[in-house]
Each structure stands twice: as structure tokens, then as C-alpha cells.
Amino acid sequence: MGPRSLLVDFLDDVADHLLIDNESLKVPVIYDPNISRAGDVSRRWNALFGEWYMLLDDELEVLLFTLNNDGYDALVGLGPGSTPAGDDFLTGMHIGLRWMGHNFKNVISFQNLESRTTWFSSCMLHDAANGLTWYRSKKLLQALSRGADGEVEDALNELMSTGHTSGRAWISGFFHAVSVCNSSS
Numbered sequence: 001m002g003p004r005s006l007l008v009d010f011l012d013d014v015a016d017h018l019l020i021d022n023e024s025l026k027v028p029v030i031y032d033p034n035i036s037r038a039g040d041v042s043r044r045w046n047a048l049f050g051e052w053y054m055l056l057d058d059e060l061e062v063l064l065f066t067l068n069n070d071g072y073d074a075l076v077g078l079g080p081g082s083t084p085a086g087d088d089f090l091t092g093m094h095i096g097l098r099w100m101g102h103n104f105k106n107v108i109s110f111q112n113l114e115s116r117t118t119w120f121s122s123c124m125l126h127d128a129a130n131g132l133t134w135y136r137s138k139k140l141l142q143a144l145s146r147g148a149d150g151e152v153e154d155a156l157n158e159l160m161s162t163g164h165t166s167g168r169a170w171i172s173g174f175f176h177a178v179s180v181c182n183s184s185s
Contacts (some may be wrong), residue, residue, distance in 0.1 A: 033132040035141065037101045042147045046182055052175035054167045063089055063169065068145055073108045076125075077117035081165045087121035088169035091178075094128035096177025136162060137170065151159070 056064040059080050066074050074092065081083030090108055097107065110129070114122045127133070133141070134157045143151035159167040 012158055031135050031138055033127075033134065033138065035095060035098045035131045035133055035138075038099045038141070039145055039180075041144055044147075045144060045152075046179070049175045049179040049182065052172045052179060055172040055175075060085055060169060060172075061166055063172075069154045076108055076113065077121070079165070079169070081163055081169070083118065083124065083163070083166055085165045085169040087125055088163075088166045089173035091124050091128040091172035092173030092175075093177040094125070094173075095137060095141075096174040097181065098128075098131045100178055100181035102177075102181050104162050137169075137174070140174075 053064055063075060063079055063086055066078055075086035075090055077084060093107060140155035140159060143155045161170055
């Protein structure tokens with residue numbers, strides 16, 4: 001479930017609505033996709049955040065190579081997957097920066113974004129830059145904020161099982177952003 005998704009029992013429930021508005025549909029909100037700033041994040045997670053690059057092995061090595069040689073903007077539309085993986089990395093990074101309270105607008109150029117990647121990925125990147133995330137990643141943010149070991153592990157496992165490479169790429173981008181923020185403070 002992402003910021004642009006709606007779960008309905010039957011399509012007839014929403015078929016007459018051109019603009020879906022949860023107030024007029026009277027549907028319950030299952031989660032709030034807005035990212036709030038992290039409180040005090042336990043330093044015990046720093047080692048985990050610092051290992052972000054280890055998730056970029058096999059078919060995701062191209063992301064690490066490109067990031068090191070060409071920078072963040074070169075990741076747009078790059079790599080395997082339907083989203084593709086470079087966009088997942090950047091989405092996780094935007095969420096991590098937002099969560100840590102740092103500038104998130106200047107990571108990549110949003111100019112002509114729709115022509116550089118898929119429609120879904122461009123929406124995902126815009127949402128992340130605007131501080132919106134999907135359900136599984138929100139669970140991770142909440143678990144990290146609470147410092148609950150078992151919850152963090154469960155949330156990471158859920159994210160890792162997302163798509164073929166999407167979860168790993170998203171987590172690596174998120175961990176990268178948090179480790180950069182931690183090293184600059």
C-alpha cells in the first residue's frame with residue numbers, strides 16, 4: 001500500500017468517483033503516509049545503517065558503481081525491476097533524509113523525470129520528496145523510532161521481500177541517507 005493506493009472490497013465502491021476522496025467515500029484510513037521527523041534514534045542502529053552498501057550486490061552492483069562515479073541523479077531509471085532499482089534507492093534516500101530532518105529536495109533533478117523513468121517510479125519519487133511513503137517503510141520508521149528490536153527485524157524482513165530488488169534497493173538508499181546524516185552531525 002502506497003500513498004496513492006486504496007483498498008476496496010469491490011470496484012463498484014469507487015467506480016462512480018473520478019476523484020477519490022476518502023471523506024466522500026467514508027473509508028477508514030489504515031495508515032498515514034506522511035513522514036514525521038525521527039526523534040532520538042538509538043545509536044545501536046548505526047552499524048546497521050553503515051552497512052547499506054552490502055545490500056547492493058549481484059544485479060544491484062550497478063547502483064553502487066554508478067553512485068560512486070556519476071552521483072545520485074544518474075540512478076534515475078537505472079537497474080533491474082519494474083520500478084527500477086535506482087528509483088527505489090532514491091526513494092529510500094529521500095525518505096531517510098526527510099526522516100532525519102535534512103534537505104530532501106536537491107538529491108536529484110525532477111526536471112523531465114517522467115521521461116527518464118517509468119510513470120510509477122516518477123510518482124513514487126515525487127511522493128517521497130513530498131514526505132509520503134508506503135505502508136511497509138512506515139512500519140520500519142516507527143519500529144526504529146521505538147527502538148524495538150523484534151519490530152525492526154520484522155519490518156526489514158517485510159521490506160526485503162518486496163519485489164525482486166525493490167526492497168533491498170529501498171533499504172540501502174534509506175540506510176545510506178541515515179548514515180550520511182549521522183556522520184554529518
